[in-house]
Amino acid sequence: MFGDYSIGDLGSIFVMQGFAGLILFSVYVLMALGLAIIFGQMGVINMAHGEFMILGAYVTWMTSNVFQSYLPGLFSGYFFLAMILAFVASGALGMLVEWVLIRHLYKRPLDTLLATWGLSLMLQQAYRSVFGAREVGVELPQWMLGSLHVTDSIEVPINGVFVMCLTVLITLSVAYVMYMSRWGRQVRAVVQNRIMAGAVGINTEKVDRYTFGLGCGIAGIAGSAFTMIGSTGPTSGQLYIVDTFLVVVFGGAASLLGTIASAFSISQTQSTLEFFMSGSMAKVLTLLAVVGILMLRPQGLFALKVRK
Amino acid sequence: MINSRFFNRSELIGFIVLAAVLFVILPLSLDVFRLNLVAKYLTYAFVALGLVLCWGYGGILSLGQGVFFGLGGYCMAMFLKLEASSVENTKIQSTPGIPDFMDWNQITSLPLFWQPFHSLTFTILAIILVPGLFALIIGTAMFKRRVGGTYFAIITQAVAAILTILIVGQQGYTGGINGMTDLRTLKGWDIRPDHAKVILYFVEVVLLFACIGIAQFIRLTKLGRILVAMREQEDRVRFSGYSVANFKIFAFCMAAVFAAIGGAMFALNVGFMSPSFVGIVPSIEMVIYTAVGGRMSIFGAIWGAILVNFAKTSLSESFPQLWLFGLGALFIAVVLAFPNGLSGLWADYVQPRIDRLFASRKRKPGWNDNSVADGAPAE
Numbered sequence: 001m002f003g004d005y006s007i008g009d010l011g012s013i014f015v016m017q018g019f020a021g022l023i024l025f026s027v028y029v030l031m032a033l034g035l036a037i038i039f040g041q042m043g044v045i046n047m048a049h050g051e052f053m054i055l056g057a058y059v060t061w062m063t064s065n066v067f068q069s070y071l072p073g074l075f076s077g078y079f080f081l082a083m084i085l086a087f088v089a090s091g092a093l094g095m096l097v098e099w100v101l102i103r104h105l106y107k108r109p110l111d112t113l114l115a116t117w118g119l120s121l122m123l124q125q126a127y128r129s130v131f132g133a134r135e136v137g138v139e140l141p142q143w144m145l146g147s148l149h150v151t152d153s154i155e156v157p158i159n160g161v162f163v164m165c166l167t168v169l170i171t172l173s174v175a176y177v178m179y180m181s182r183w184g185r186q187v188r189a190v191v192q193n194r195i196m197a198g199a200v201g202i203n204t205e206k207v208d209r210y211t212f213g214l215g216c217g218i219a220g221i222a223g224s225a226f227t228m229i230g231s232t233g234p235t236s237g238q239l240y241i242v243d244t245f246l247v248v249v250f251g252g253a254a255s256l257l258g259t260i261a262s263a264f265s266i267s268q269t270q271s272t273l274e275f276f277m278s279g280s281m282a283k284v285l286t287l288l289a290v291v292g293i294l295m296l297r298p299q300g301l302f303a304l305k306v307r308k
Numbered sequence: 309m310i311n312s313r314f315f316n317r318s319e320l321i322g323f324i325v326l327a328a329v330l331f332v333i334l335p336l337s338l339d340v341f342r343l344n345l346v347a348k349y350l351t352y353a354f355v356a357l358g359l360v361l362c363w364g365y366g367g368i369l370s371l372g373q374g375v376f377f378g379l380g381g382y383c384m385a386m387f388l389k390l391e392a393s394s395v396e397n398t399k400i401q402s403t404p405g406i407p408d409f410m411d412w413n414q415i416t417s418l419p420l421f422w423q424p425f426h427s428l429t430f431t432i433l434a435i436i437l438v439p440g441l442f443a444l445i446i447g448t449a450m451f452k453r454r455v456g457g458t459y460f461a462i463i464t465q466a467v468a469a470i471l472t473i474l475i476v477g478q479q480g481y482t483g484g485i486n487g488m489t490d491l492r493t494l495k496g497w498d499i500r501p502d503h504a505k506v507i508l509y510f511v512e513v514v515l516l517f518a519c520i521g522i523a524q525f526i527r528l529t530k531l532g533r534i535l536v537a538m539r540e541q542e543d544r545v546r547f548s549g550y551s552v553a554n555f556k557i558f559a560f561c562m563a564a565v566f567a568a569i570g571g572a573m574f575a576l577n578v579g580f581m582s583p584s585f586v587g588i589v590p591s592i593e594m595v596i597y598t599a600v601g602g603r604m605s606i607f608g609a610i611w612g613a614i615l616v617n618f619a620k621t622s623l624s625e626s627f628p629q630l631w632l633f634g635l636g637a638l639f640i641a642v643v644l645a646f647p648n649g650l651s652g653l654w655a656d657y658v659q660p661r662i663d664r665l666f667a668s669r670k671r672k673p674g675w676n677d678n679s680v681a682d683g684a685p686a687e
Contacts, residue, residue: 045458104644109458110369111643114599117592118639125632242469242588245462280477287470291463295449298459 013275021271022160023229026167028263030222031240032247033174036259038215039248041191042208044102045113048120049244050237052094052216055123056086056223057232058131061138068139076141079224083166086220094216098209106208120238127234135233144228163225170221175256177214187211246290251301258302266290314524318659322607323520330513340502347509347577349617350516351377354570356598356609357516357523358563363595364603365532366559367539368456372446372464373567373594375471376439378586380568382475382482383438385581386422387431388491388499389483407488413480422481428495435572436565443564447557454553456542465588472587487582491575499576512573516610519566523606526562535559567594596635599642601649608651615650 031053038046046052063082067075097119105112144159178184189197190207198204223232230236247266251258266286273282294300315323334346355373362368393407401411406418424430446467450460475482483489491499498504526532538545538552546552575581584590593616601612616638624631646652 039458043458045461101640101644108643110461111647113369113371113458113461114592114595115640115643118636118643120636121632121639122636125629125636128632129629238589242462242465246466249459249462278477280473284470284473284477287466287473291466291470294459294463295453295455298450298453298455 014272017272017275018268019156019160021267022157022164023225024271025264025267026163027222027226027229027240028244028247028267029167029260030170030218030225031244032251032259032263033171033256034215034218034222035244035248036251036256037174037178037218038212039245040255040259041187042106042211043109044106044212045109045116045245046215047113047117047241048097048123049116049216049219050239050241051120051123051127052090052219052237053223053226053240054127054232054234054237055090055093056220057138057227057236058127058136058223059086059089059220060224060227061136061232064138076143079141079144083221083224086224087217088220090220090223091213091217094219095209095213097216098212102212103205103208120241124234124238131234133234135231135236137231138227140228159228163228166221166225170218171256171260174214174218178256183207183210243287246287246294249300250290250294252299255300255302258300262301314528318662319524319607326607326610327517330516331510335506335509340505343509344505344577345621346614347505347512348574349614350512350610351570351574351577352594352597352617353516353610353613354519354573355563355567355594356601356613357519357606358566359595359598360603360606360609361523361526361535361566362559362563363598364605364609365527365535365539366556367535368556368560369461369595370464370560370563371461371588371591371595372468373563374586374588374591375464375468376443376564376567377571377574377590377594378471378475378581378583379439379442380435380571381575381581381585382488382571383425383431383434383568384572384575385488385491386425387428388494388575389488390422390425391494392490392492407483408490409483409486409488410480415480419481435568439564439568440561443561444557447560448553451553451556451560456556465591468586468588468591472583475583475586483582485583487580487584488575489580489582491579494576500579505577508573508577512577515569515573519569520606520610522562523566527606531555531558593635596639596642599649600638602651602654604648605651608649608654611650 031049034052035046035049038044038049060079060082063078063085064075067078071078101115101119102112105115140159144162147157148161176184178187186197186202186207189200189202190204194204197207226232226236243266247263248259250266251260251262269289270282270286273285276282277285330350335343338346355377358376359370359373362370389407393405395405398404398406398408398411401408403411403416406415410418425434446464450456450463455463476485478484493499499508526535534545534550534555538550538555542552571581571585574585597613597616598609599612600616601610602608619634620631623634642649648655
């Protein structure tokens with residue numbers, strides 16, 4: 001498949017496809033970050049994660065519509081507000097779900113899978129009833145369109161760079177919150193030993209609720225980024241959920257660094273392969289490689305060495 | 309406490325009720341169209357039965373049963389499709405004698421892996437062996453490395469996703485998103501008219517009872533007890549000298565073979581096979597049939613498959629919007645409110661009344677002592 005291209009061409013192809021994969025990478029990272037917090041830290045399998053992401057996408061779409069009709073002057077900046085709103089909406093829904101559903105199921109991880117799958121079906125139907133079954137697309141502000149010319153043969157899309165920066169920013173803040181702040185210490189303490197954490201005065205239920213909310217909120221931001229690569233429909237989230245779980249498992253469930261590395265390798269492999277073959281075969285090969293590597297190394301790329 | 313009888317009393321009642329309903333009541337009371345729908349539901353009962361062994365007893369949640377259902381179904385459909393695309397049936401094509409979708413996709417000769425499906429014997433062997441071997445490979449790779457629980461669930465789900473994308477993507481070899489349609493005859497015997505549907509229904513019910521027999525046999529032998537022990541305390545079973553991985557692989561392969569038989573019967577009864585019965589969504593739905601019926605109960609799971617599908621058909625006919633809400637709520641309710649499903653409810657509320665009824669009539673202590681470890685009797 002490489003035969004028809006010269007070395008220089010191949011270099012440009014890899015760079016260009018690499019940048020084309022940036023948005024996919026960002027969506028994976030943001031989705032997987034939320035999931036890594038929820039699955040890696042709390043042990044909850046949240047199959048409705050894709051629907052939390054789509055909620056963020058719909059919030060972004062609504063915000064863009066509101067700005068278009070009432071505040072056309074500020075349209076170029078709507079995206080920042082939309083992201084904050086997406087975070088708040090998905091986070092709030094996440095906390096509600098935790099309170100109603102998840103907190104009864106912490107000891108039964110496989111059952112959280114079934115229950116959250118049920119939740120995802122209900123959310124999908126809710127989106128279909130509220131927003132309609134047709135997919136909606138978001139209009140991007142002018143400054144996000146177009147691309148930067150780096151060299152003659154390499155072009156970089158601006159929205160890709162923007163989303164990339166955003167992802168770095170959010171990843172750094174999550175890392176800060178989880179590893180530097182007092183609240184992050186409490187989260188890790190609860191994960192490591194719930195009873196002891198409760199005994200030293202941490203309100204474990206509250207920590208659980210906010211952790212779940214944070215994970216879902218980040219999924220909402222992923223939804224905002226998602227509006228740049230695809231139109232949003234009620235079932236768009238379901239397409240990404242398995243990929244995201246693979247990203248998290250592949251990276252090693254409890255490791256944020258591993259999550260980022262695996263999101264990067266999976267999205268880049270996929271977008272590079274897409275240049276050489278059909279999209280579906282690229283996806284099949286990528287997933288097969290991931291499953292194959294997981295069979296050889298079930299603990300994932302970056303696993304913490306723990307005694308069990 | 310090894311049971312000398314094949315069924316204890318409540319299981320015998322469950323067996324007789326199910327046999328009466330499937331062999332007598334439904335065929336007499338339903339028209340052929342509805343009976344064919346029941347036959348479609350029952351194909352999922354095979355999957356649910358496999359999941360009882362694998363999930364309820366072995367504790368292995370597989371979210372990839374659609375893969376095996378699909379493999380079995382596609383093996384059967386390939387045979388039927390080849391027979392339906394004989395040279396005289398397909399003489400308008402540019403290459404007569406190959407399935408129509410291959411002709412549409414500019415494939416001019418039958419691919420090599422299609423060739424053996426001219427033989428019915430090979431097809432029947434393939435329906436059992438292909439999914440069985442596939443499960444053996446996945447199971448060996450996973451369980452020998454002690455991957456289990458949630459990781460196994462996620463990876464089987466990924467396998468389901470991969471197979472669906474592959475089937476949809478390789479349109480020329482598999483029929484793509486439309487699947488294999490227009491299946492006509494089995495060894496010259498037309499499967500489409502009403503009397504054929506009735507015969508196929510009875511064949512399927514007989515097969516289902518054969519599978520129930522196998523499952524019940526596994527459950528009653530030492531094997532079944534080891535599966536339960538493994539689910540409860542995996543390490544202790546390992547320290548007692550049993551190879552936990554081999555037992556898990558066995559349960560997973562049995563579940564795969566049951567699912568494949570269901571898939572093959574689906575292709576025969578419904579007359580087509582498509583990737584929409586392979587992927588993630590149908591695989592999880594298959595788990596919910598088992599969960600609703602009761603993951604511990606062989607008969608419960610079969611009722612679960614019938615009832616959930618019946619609800620799906622009737623609700624989505626009249627209120628398509630409500631169905632997804634209903635299904636979602638069912639998932640949540642099953643997990644939160646009644647984790648042992650319908651058979652759990654039966655065991656908690658109905659069984660004691662029946663017992664009291666019998667106990668007041670004749671006192672014969674101890675007949676219920678021989679129920680197997682989990683204590684959730686069949687419906």
